[in-house]
Amino acid sequence: MPGTEFKVASYNIRKAIGTDRLRKPLRILRVLEEIDADIVVLQEADRRFGKRQRALPKFLVEGHTDYRHVPLDVQHDSMGWHGNGILVRRDIVIDHQDIIHIPYLEPRGVIMTTLGFKGHTLSVFGMHLDLSGLWRNRQAQVIAELAQEQQKLSPTILTGDLNEWRRDAGCLRIFGRHFSVLDCGRSFHSRRPVARLDRIMHCDKVEALEWGVHHSSLATIASDHLPVWARFRF
DSSP: GGGGEEEEEEEEEGGGGGSSBBOHHHHHHHHHHHOSSOEEEEEESOOOTTTOSSSOOOOHHHHHOSEEEEEOOOOOTTBBTBBBBBEETTHHHHHEEOOOOOOOOSSEEEEEEEEEEEEEEEEEEEOOOSSSHHHHHHHHHHHHHHHHHHTTTSOOEEEEEEOOOSSSSSSSHHHHHSSSHHHOOOOOOOOOOOOOOOEEEETTTSSSEEEEOOOOOOHHHOSSSSOEEEEEOO
């Protein structure tokens, strides 16, 4: 039934700086409008230096979209944790949210939220993993174990920029032991996609109906990554 279906997207927005080197947050929001997902997991959603201000100003999100961000209560001016953030439709209930500390070589973190909508509960993990393969595998092991415990309570989806260039090795193999890993397609670099860095994974309590990369003329210049998406059914 259509009422049990939902759409998830993951997007590394590079702090809203496009391939033309211009920071245009409204351009990112227009890409999100094109995708039309219920839940959007973002990476590099905050600026890197200073107060780490959110790359998508709150007044723009509220004025131009049907989204609100999942509050993480970590830094006053940020919308995320180590750049990871989640936007959800305004009619979705945010039951719980948390930040997760993981081992890292460079500053990294994971976020998780439990949502209520369409008569169901859904848990979503958002991540941006390390560039180092050794540390990336360590991070994947921690996240996979936590997500395994969470899926006992509710259907669980994991998504983000995994920074894994290999097709079926490294952290993908670790996640693949317990979750279905969707190959959405080549998402990096946006102007000439060659790598499948961005992934969506799910437990067996939800069914993946279709998935892919959102490749529009606007998305090509809005960030150096293209968004990936998947449509599910509870």
